[in-house]
Amino acid sequence: MTCGEFQKILPDIMEGQRKAEHAAHLQSCPACSGLVSDLSLISEQARLLQASEEPSPRVWNQIEIALRQEGLIRQPGRDRSLVPAFSRRWSLAWLLPVAAILVIAFGVTVYKGGRSQQIASNRVAAPVAMSLAANSNDDQQLLEVVGSRTPSMRTSYADNLRNVNAYIRDAEQTVQNDPNDEEAQRSLMAAYEQKAMVYEMALDRSLP
Amino acid sequence: MTDARKPQGDRLSESEAIERAKQGDAEAFQVLYDLHKRRVYSLCLRMTANTAEAEDLTQEAFLQLFRKIGTFRGESAFSTWLHRMAVNVVLMRLRKKSLPVVPLEETVETEDEAPKKELGAQDAKLAGSIDRLELQRAIEALPPGYRSIFVLHDVEGYEHNEIAGMVGCSIGNSKSQLHKARMKLRELLKTSRPGRTEKASKP
Numbered sequence: 001m002t003c004g005e006f007q008k009i010l011p012d013i014m015e016g017q018r019k020a021e022h023a024a025h026l027q028s029c030p031a032c033s034g035l036v037s038d039l040s041l042i043s044e045q046a047r048l049l050q051a052s053e054e055p056s057p058r059v060w061n062q063i064e065i066a067l068r069q070e071g072l073i074r075q076p077g078r079d080r081s082l083v084p085a086f087s088r089r090w091s092l093a094w095l096l097p098v099a100a101i102l103v104i105a106f107g108v109t110v111y112k113g114g115r116s117q118q119i120a121s122n123r124v125a126a127p128v129a130m131s132l133a134a135n136s137n138d139d140q141q142l143l144e145v146v147g148s149r150t151p152s153m154r155t156s157y158a159d160n161l162r163n164v165n166a167y168i169r170d171a172e173q174t175v176q177n178d179p180n181d182e183e184a185q186r187s188l189m190a191a192y193e194q195k196a197m198v199y200e201m202a203l204d205r206s207l208p
Numbered sequence: 209m210t211d212a213r214k215p216q217g218d219r220l221s222e223s224e225a226i227e228r229a230k231q232g233d234a235e236a237f238q239v240l241y242d243l244h245k246r247r248v249y250s251l252c253l254r255m256t257a258n259t260a261e262a263e264d265l266t267q268e269a270f271l272q273l274f275r276k277i278g279t280f281r282g283e284s285a286f287s288t289w290l291h292r293m294a295v296n297v298v299l300m301r302l303r304k305k306s307l308p309v310v311p312l313e314e315t316v317e318t319e320d321e322a323p324k325k326e327l328g329a330q331d332a333k334l335a336g337s338i339d340r341l342e343l344q345r346a347i348e349a350l351p352p353g354y355r356s357i358f359v360l361h362d363v364e365g366y367e368h369n370e371i372a373g374m375v376g377c378s379i380g381n382s383k384s385q386l387h388k389a390r391m392k393l394r395e396l397l398k399t400s401r402p403g404r405t406e407k408a409s410k411p
Binding site for chain 2: 010011012014015035038039041042043045046047048049050051052053054055056058059060062063064066067070072073074152156201
């Protein structure tokens with residue numbers, strides 16, 4: 001058997017259809033045996049790439065937001081207006097981020113209403129949201145409560161907050177560079193919404 | 209804890225999570241996501257060779273899954289169902305972008321795409337090991353058609369008959385393209401590591 005004949009049927013040989021004459025050729029031909037061992041090595045190493053990469057926490061954030069918007073995540077038999085009950089059980093300090101979320105939500109609503117209102121809403125929402133991005137005390141408090149109720153979720157929420165804070169900082173910087181950039185303003189509002197969503201998710205999860 | 213949730217230290221099993229996700233339980237969705245995110249994302253990343261697109265496709269695959277989870281009856285393994293859905297999402301995206309999911313049998317290969325013929329040539333051999341990163345880079349450099357078949361077969365472990373069904377080609381075509389993909393990868397790996405190959409002498 002020549003190398004040409006061997007390599008013509010190599011795809012079948014690689015699929016395991018190996019006959020005595022193929023084995024004999026492999027034993028006598030370093031070039032073809034080198035080729036077969038290289039192709040086998042590539043195939044073996046490729047399997048190690050399965051499930052080898054970790055997606056960014058942003059992916060789950062987006063999925064969870066979409067699930068909530070589509071109503072696929074339902075609250076398990078509880079009234080949505082749980083803030084007072086929640087605050088009785090937990091620290092009053094929780095009212096701060098909750099209030100901030102409401103203000104941001106207000107800002108977003110007004111923003112969607114029109115451009116003239118958008119400017120006003122940004123003026124209201126931005127400082128509050130900036131305080132959310134910059135003030136790590138609220139984030140820390142959130143993580144402590146999440147950690148005390150569901151310890152395995154703490155890291156996940158820490159990642160979420162780090163990402164969303166970075167997103168807010170980037171968006172704020174872009175708006176500062178060009179206050180008339182509508183795309184940048186939209187990104188900033190989206191960043192605020194994401195942060196509000198992270199807090200809302202944590203509140204939902206932390207409920208007894 | 210008296211409600212449906214369990215403490216996170218005692219995370220839900222996959223089957224429990226599936227049942228609770230059907231009821232709209234937020235934690236159950238995340239448990240399912242955490243169990244399968246690496247496999248789905250890695251598949252999307254290998255097939256597209258683009259991080260942003262892979263994230264987008266991962267999101268799309270999981271959303272499709274969660275929207276349909278109420279119809280899951282457990283006749284097939286959940287992971288099989290999810291991964292097949294992810295493959296379909298990726299293949300659909302490649303088709304939308306008019307990228308070849310698999311080269312047609314009749315397609316004339318360009319000089320650039322066709323693996324170099326090695327008949328009788330004195331040949332350098334890969335030196336016994338392949339670094340994960342260099343293999344990743346070589347896969348990214350494959351033409352999209354070869355890449356799809358290679359990833360589905362050698363990385364994800366699908367059989368040729370399954371691949372033929374998924375991408376819409378013959379089993380023979382799948383086998384032939386896989387071989388060409390491996391040959392092309394060998395060539396790419398050798399050129400990326402000029403000092404790390406061994407000469408295989410002709411008898």
